Amino acid sequence: QEQLVESGGGWMQPGGSLRLSCAHSGTIFSISPMGWYRSAPGKERELVATLFNSGKTNYKDFVKGRFTISRDYTKNMVFLQMNSVKPEDTAVYYCNTVPPRQHWGNGTLVTISS
Numbered sequence: 001q002e003q004l005v006e007s008g009g010g011w012m013q014p015g016g017s018l019r020l021s022c023a024h025s026g027t028i029f030s031i032s033p034m035g036w037y038r039s040a041p042g043k044e045r046e047l048v049a050t051l052f053n054s055g056k057t058n059y060k061d062f063v064k065g066r067f068t069i070s071r072d073y074t075k076n077m078v079f080l081q082m083n084s085v086k087p088e089d090t091a092v093y094y095c096n097t098v099p100p101r102q103h104w105g106n107g108t109l110v111t112i113s114s
Helices: 027-031
Strands: 003-007 010-012 018-025 034-039 046-051 057-059 067-072 077-082 091-097 108-112
Touching (some): 003 091, 018 027, 018 034, 018 108, 034 067, 034 077, 077 091
Antiparallel strands (some): 003 018, 046 057
16 A cells, blocks of 8 residues: 655744655655655645655755755655755645655645744
């Protein structure tokens, strides 16, 4: 059964750091490129970081240099290290394959404010 469970969100002051985690089950997640997406208030969900099976990464310009995506194949986990966070990073964050599969997890809420 395919399952995605995101965690690690919370409140953080601007300039701080957070590390998001995604636990996945299902073979498809282990063999596919994985990404972190976010859904900000009033905006559509968007892809912010991608990790390809080759190890290559891709980031949207607005997180480049601040966020780092990684994964642990042995633990079926994907991570997003968020540094130098900004109020505009406030969103619900999700992980999924790239391109995304139909099923999404519940996401984890990240709130950046002073």
